[in-house]
Amino acid sequence: MNESVRVRFAPSPTGFLHIGGLRTALYNYLFAKHHDGVFVLRIEDTDQSRYVEGAEEDIIESLQWSGLDFDEGPGREGDFGPYRQSERRDLYQQYAEQLVEEGHAYYAFDTPEELNDMRDRLEKSGNPSPKYDAVTRMSMQNSLTLPQEEVEKRLEEGEEYVVRLKVPRRETIRFEDEIRGFVSFESKGLDDQVLLKSDGMPTYHLANVIDDHLMEISHVIRGEEWLSSTPKHMLLYKYLGWEAPRMAHLPLIMSPSGGKLSKRKAESEGIPINAKDYREQKYEPEALVNFLAYLGWSPGDDSEIHSLDELVELFTLDRVSKSGAVFNHKKLLWYNENYLREKPAGELYPRVAAIAKEEGVEPEKEYLLEIIELMKDRVSKVEDFITQGMFFFEDPEEYDKKALKKWKDDSGEIVRKYLEKIVDLGEDEFTVDNLKAAVNELTDEMDIGFGKVAMPLRVAVTGQGFGPDLFPAIELLGKDTTISRVKTALERLK
Numbered sequence: 133m134n135e136s137v138r139v140r141f142a143p144s145p146t147g148f149l150h151i152g153g154l155r156t157a158l159y160n161y162l163f164a165k166h167h168d169g170v171f172v173l174r175i176e177d178t179d180q181s182r183y184v185e186g187a188e189e190d191i192i193e194s195l196q197w198s199g200l201d202f203d204e205g206p207g208r209e210g211d212f213g214p215y216r217q218s219e220r221r222d223l224y225q226q227y228a229e230q231l232v233e234e235g236h237a238y239y240a241f242d243t244p245e246e247l248n249d250m251r252d253r254l255e256k257s258g259n260p261s262p263k264y265d266a267v268t269r270m271s272m273q274n275s276l277t278l279p280q281e282e283v284e285k286r287l288e289e290g291e292e293y294v295v296r297l298k299v300p301r302r303e304t305i306r307f308e309d310e311i312r313g314f315v316s317f318e319s320k321g322l323d324d325q326v327l328l329k330s331d332g333m334p335t336y337h338l339a340n341v342i343d344d345h346l347m348e349i350s351h352v353i354r355g356e357e358w359l360s361s362t363p364k365h366m367l368l369y370k371y372l373g374w375e376a377p378r379m380a381h382l383p384l385i386m387s388p389s390g391g392k393l394s395k396r397k398a399e400s401e402g403i404p405i406n407a408k409d410y411r412e413q414k415y416e417p418e419a420l421v422n423f424l425a426y427l428g429w430s431p432g433d434d435s436e437i438h439s440l441d442e443l444v445e446l447f448t449l450d451r452v453s454k455s456g457a458v459f460n461h462k463k464l465l466w467y468n469e470n471y472l473r474e475k476p477a478g479e480l481y482p483r484v485a486a487i488a489k490e491e492g493v494e495p496e497k498e499y500l501l502e503i504i505e506l507m508k509d510r511v512s513k514v515e516d517f518i519t520q521g522m523f524f525f526e527d528p529e530e531y532d533k534k535a536l537k538k539w540k541d542d543s544g545e546i547v548r549k550y551l552e553k554i555v556d557l558g559e560d561e562f563t564v565d566n567l568k569a570a571v572n573e574l575t576d577e578m579d580i581g582f583g584k585v586a587m588p589l590r591v592a593v594t595g596q597g598f599g600p601d602l603f604p605a606i607e608l609l610g611k612d613t614t615i616s617r618v619k620t621a622l623e624r625l626k
């Protein structure tokens with residue numbers, strides 16, 4: 133293993149793992165494995181007010197389901213644990229104090245009312261985005277404005293305080309992003325970020341920087357929404373005397389109708405937003421992974437289908453795009469179809485059998501295997517084997533309305549004539565070849581096209597207007613079932 137490449141996926145357990153989070157995890161995984169490095173899972177759970185029970189389990193299950201095994205993390209302790217920030221609490225306090233001692237941070241005692249007053253005051257004087265910053269801090273209650281004895285007294289008496297970063301008034305903060313190139317921010321636009329909260333917990337910014345350093349993270353690969361936090365992190369690295377990791381900010385995931393793919397947008401456009409939804413909706417994990425890999429990256433040729441191992445080989449950060457990546461649901465289904473087609477029937481069998489059972493049918497294994505084989509290159513989702521293939525198990529109760537449009541005035545006569553031709557075939561003569569030959573005879577005799585027979589025949593036998601290859605399906609259904617269904621249809625569709 134190449135210990136010099138260490139990356140982390142650092143979700144906050146504030147809800148189910150989002151599809152964008154899974155993509156971030158994937159890119160971290162691909163980058164780590166490409167360099168033979170280490171992929172760390174770190175749970176950023178310092179915001180206790182947003183903690184959601186079960187979220188960590190969901191994250192881990194989603195990673196497992198996708199095949200993204202982490203090398204270190206909760207339950208897989210390496211040399212850099214613990215991997216849950218809530219278990220590292222004391223560590224952060226110590227660094228916060230160091231920053232205060234060295235003059236890069238300060239204690240602030242302002243009450244919520246005082247903070248509100250400050251904002252009101254500034255807004256009234258025409259400042260649209262009031263901040264606690266280099267200017268305003270001097271009129272607030274903190275260790276920069278209060279006499280030292282007063283500060284000590286307040287601390288001793290256990291008054292509530294936070295630790296704030298002392299952001300310089302005028303400084304240009306520059307860093308190089310592996311995807312975006314050089315980026316610069318003016319410190320003037322930043323507020324004096326709270327580093328340690330009054331409950332003694334660090335904020336994301338402090339904990340994130342300390343852990344990335346202590347866990348020897350070489351590359352921070354995360355979503356673009358964190359880009360604007362990076363200047364604060366850069367100041368922290370500088371003040372703590374540490375070298376910052378390389379930074380790479382991934383493009384936003386966009387909704388097909390434009391704008392960032394938010395939860396609300398996704399819902400209104402029928403896009404599953406949580407990794408869990410894809411598990412529950414029975415997508416093929418390989419398809420989702422392949423699809424997500426291409427959501428903001430491409431290998432630079434027109435290849436599209438790649439297994440996780442191939443993606444590891446191909447993945448480099450310089451091929452990640454800067455501009456937003458549009459979520460194309462149809463493309464995901466296309467990937468899903470591809471992976472279903474590639475899987476041997478035997479591998480699909482247990483899942484299809486389970487779905488069949490849920491739907492109340494329990495076909496023989498051999499029969500179901502043949503159905504899977506026959507339908508594999510038609511289905512988009514694994515449940516389609518059963519929902520679209522229900523006619524393999526049950527006589528059609530009714531005929532699909534759209535399909536009935538294919539049942540024309542002369543269809544009854546044509547199907548009756550076809551029935552006459554196949555009714556005398558023996559059980560073992562009931563084969564695709566013979567069934568097709570009978571159609572050909574009939575089309576010659578009546579001087580009509582193939583579809584004139586096949587379409588209504590499909591409706592009669594399956595109740596549907598589309599589906600797997602008709603004659604292999606009929607052969608599988610067998611003579612008795614087929615004949616009886618055709619007779620029923622002739623009765624019912626007179």
Ligand code: GLU
Pocket residue numbers: 141142143144176336340353354355358
């Ligand atoms: N805890 C942050 C999140 O929830 C991590 C951001 C980062 O990777 O630095 O996404």
